[in-house]
Amino acid sequence: MIHPPERRLRERQKEERYAAIIQAALRIFAAKGLQQATMDEIAQVAGLGKGTIYYYFDSKEALIEGVLCSLADQYFQNLLEGTDAFKDPAVIAERIVTNLLERYQQQPELFQVMQMILAAPGGGPPRVREVFASKHREWLARLKEQAGQKLAERGFSVESFVDFIGTYAHGVLFAAVAGRDVEKLREESRRALRAFLQ
Amino acid sequence: MIHPPERRLRERQKEERYAAIIQAALRIFAAKGLQQATMDEIAQVAGLGKGTIYYYFDSKEALIEGVLCSLADQYFQNLLEGTDAFKDPAVIAERIVTNLLERYQQQPELFQVMQMILAAPGGGPPRVREVFASKHREWLARLKEQAGQKLAERGFSVESFVDFIGTYAHGVLFAAVAGRDVEKLREESRRALRAFLQ
DNA sequence: GTATAATTCGACCGTCGAGTCGAAATTAGA
DNA sequence: TCTAATTTCGACTCGACGGTCGAATTATAC
Numbered sequence: 001m002i003h004p005p006e007r008r009l010r011e012r013q014k015e016e017r018y019a020a021i022i023q024a025a026l027r028i029f030a031a032k033g034l035q036q037a038t039m040d041e042i043a044q045v046a047g048l049g050k051g052t053i054y055y056y057f058d059s060k061e062a063l064i065e066g067v068l069c070s071l072a073d074q075y076f077q078n079l080l081e082g083t084d085a086f087k088d089p090a091v092i093a094e095r096i097v098t099n100l101l102e103r104y105q106q107q108p109e110l111f112q113v114m115q116m117i118l119a120a121p122g123g124g125p126p127r128v129r130e131v132f133a134s135k136h137r138e139w140l141a142r143l144k145e146q147a148g149q150k151l152a153e154r155g156f157s158v159e160s161f162v163d164f165i166g167t168y169a170h171g172v173l174f175a176a177v178a179g180r181d182v183e184k185l186r187e188e189s190r191r192a193l194r195a196f197l198q
Numbered sequence: 199m200i201h202p203p204e205r206r207l208r209e210r211q212k213e214e215r216y217a218a219i220i221q222a223a224l225r226i227f228a229a230k231g232l233q234q235a236t237m238d239e240i241a242q243v244a245g246l247g248k249g250t251i252y253y254y255f256d257s258k259e260a261l262i263e264g265v266l267c268s269l270a271d272q273y274f275q276n277l278l279e280g281t282d283a284f285k286d287p288a289v290i291a292e293r294i295v296t297n298l299l300e301r302y303q304q305q306p307e308l309f310q311v312m313q314m315i316l317a318a319p320g321g322g323p324p325r326v327r328e329v330f331a332s333k334h335r336e337w338l339a340r341l342k343e344q345a346g347q348k349l350a351e352r353g354f355s356v357e358s359f360v361d362f363i364g365t366y367a368h369g370v371l372f373a374a375v376a377g378r379d380v381e382k383l384r385e386e387s388r389r390a391l392r393a394f395l396q
Numbered sequence: 397g398t399a400t401a402a403t404t405c406g407a408c409c410g411t412c413g414a415g416t417c418g419a420a421a422t423t424a425g426a
Numbered sequence: 427t428c429t430a431a432t433t434t435c436g437a438c439t440c441g442a443c444g445g446t447c448g449a450a451t452t453a454t455a456c
Contacts, residue, residue: 010402010453017403033319035233038443049405051446060444115317118376121231121310164390167383171369178316185365192362196393208423212433236413247435249416258414 018056021046025067030109034064034116061125068117068128071110075132076139078103084146089154090197092147093165097189100169104176115177156197168193216254219244223265228307232262232314259323266315266326269308273330274337276301282344287352288395290345291363295387298367302374313375354395366391 024046028037039060043050057063079099083092104111117124144158151161172185222244226235237258241248255261277297281290302309315322342356349359370383 014403031319033233035231039445040443043406050444051405052403054445055403055405112317112319115313118372119310119313119317121229123376160386164386167369167373167386168366168390169369170372171365171367174316174368174372175365178321188358188362188365192366195395196390208432237415238413241436248414249435250433252415253433253435 017046017048017052021048021053021056021063022067022070025063026071026109026113029064029067029116030112034113034120039063065125065127067113068124069131071114072128072131072135074103074107074110075114076135079139080143080146083143087150087153088197089151089156089161090194092150093161093168093193093197094190096165097169097172097193098186100173101176101182101186101189104173105182108177111173111177115174164196215244215246215250219246219251219254219261220265220268223261224269224307224311227262227265227314228310232311232318237261263323263325265311266322267329269312270326270329270333272301272305272308273312274333277337278341278344281341285348285351286395287345287349287354287359288392290348291359291366291391291395292388294363295367295370295391296384298371299374299380299384299387302371303380306375309371309375313372 021042025037025042028042028045031037039050039053042063043053046053053063057066079096081095081099083095086092086095117128123129140158140162143162148158151158168189172189175185176182219240223235223240226240226243229235237248237251240261241251244251251261255264277294279293279297281293284290284293315326321327338356338360341360346356349356366387370387373383374380
């Protein structure tokens with residue numbers, strides 16, 4: 001009778017540990033950099049033995065991949081929140097940048113580590129690149145569905161619109177990661193995007 | 199009679215070696231990342247023994263600092279080339295971005311390594327940050343002198359103008375380092391900046 | 397309760413790479 | 427040419443860190 005719930009309990013515990021490892025790793029990666037982070041320290045912060053980390057991940061590289069793939073999931077989440085209520089591309093763009101900056105404030109580690117990856121030679125492990133690219137395509141499709149009509153009405157192709165937003169947003173995030181004041185960036189970007197997109 | 203020239207010869211040789219080390223280090227840093235680059239490999243690429251590297255630089259960290267400070271010098275060079283012939287802030291901005299992209303094509307390693315530094319936790323060694331900040335101030339003064347009048351006439355403060363250009367340019371460079379087509383970026387940025395700055 | 401499987405642990409191993417050192421080579425100066 | 431100073435070199439040291447392993451613990455199944 002209690003067997004099924006017991007089994008579920010154990011599975012849940014396993015998932016929790018997995019998440020705890022990812023979480024600890026992310027924190028240390030952000031604080032020290034990917035190479036400088038040691039498996040010993042990650043284990044310690046996760047509150048587990050080093051051997052346990054290797055029970056969940058084959059290698060440090062696999063752990064890095066795991067962390068990055070979980071970032072990819074999060075990165076594109078909620079980015080479009082609120083964008084379907086507006087018709088003006090400038091407002092959509094503003095909203096996207098604002099959402100990004102809000103996520104940055106909630107979880108700066110996500111972006112810090114992202115930047116490390118993107119700046120790394122080769123742009124990070126191939127598998128991670130694939131995952132990001134696929135998430136990006138998904139996201140693009142969602143944007144198209146949600147705002148494509150409105151963008152087209154104003155003479156924007158979704159692709160070029162996204163290119164511009166992407167480029168600009170990277171600049172803003174770079175500035176945020178480098179320590180610039182987020183409120184100022186938000187205000188600045190609002191003005192810039194309205195001007196650019198009329 | 200030949201002593202002074204001989205001495206000068208030796209001094210020049212020393213400077214050449216110093217430069218060769220910096221050069222080799224930059225290449226390997228860009229190709230492999232700062233941590234993954236080994237002193238042995240740098241020595242090999244520079245065509246010198248490892249001990250010799252340590253004769254010129256106290257430590258790997260000192261070498262990194264040396265490389266970065268030499269980058270700071272180069273980074274701001276020629277950025278303003280051609281900007282004093284125009285009155286329109288949009289054209290000045292375009293020109294700055296174009297100059298950056300041209301430098302990127304000439305010497306991508308410079309920007310690759312810059313991005314690594316900026317993305318690193320803490321934004322790189324403090325001394326390097328200082329050097330960059332001081333170069334940036336110098337550059338700002340030069341821009342002010344060269345274009346401040348024209349910018350003011352059009353209602354721009356030099357500081358906010360530079361903030362915007364800096365943010366945007368980072369986004370563009372990020373895209374370039376990440377492998378986007380430079381010509382396309384150049385064209386895109388031209389349109390974007392004209393629109394933004396009227 | 398007991399046998400089996402799954403999971404955890406940290407002491408241990410091997411490698412790799414930063415930094416050292418002293419011997420060798422080169423140059424300077426007389 | 428001879429001596430002292432400068433510079434070069436790479437074999438060596440040594441600590442750090444990724445990864446292993448088997449013993450210990452805990453859960454599962456009956």
